[in-house]
Amino acid sequence: MRFFILLLLFNLLPAIAQNAQEIFLNKLTALEKVAYEKHEIDMSGLYEARGFLIETTGITYELEGTFEFPVFPPDHILKAWRAWFEENKYKLYWDAQKKTVAVRKE
Template structure:
């Protein structure tokens, strides 16, 4: 019985770690879209950019205003991209993928 309990604990721990890694990868994919755009290393896919913007704002709570009245609100300033990166480095261990809702969430501290 102890061996079965230990086995289940290891499997659940591994599963939780996998979910955290997947959540971190999803976060980095969304952040990477903006980092590449900032470095002009990517072509623009507006649907991807809108989705990445919403994802990052929802997860981090870090939003931004347009720097100039004629800027598209989709593209964040460099300082916001840096804030998102800093948020990730500080909170990446709190990210997890909710299998039931099929979304990335942040564990409460």
């Protein structure tokens, strides 16, 4: 029984301790695919990815009007998020306590 539990935990650890850079890129890439390749994404995924990137990078943009739904980021913001990642990817880490990606302070 202990072996089974250890085996189960061993198989789940990679999913729990995901690479912070990979998480960031997955969210950014999903938005870029929608913008540049016209892929579809569900609204909750769009909203979550956009919020994550704004919170992580501090790069935001003004929403057009007073919409309750997320307004898709303009091209220059997608490029700014990509540039931020290239400059700061080494600072990203998985905060196990908060269960989120965080940015190391210098």
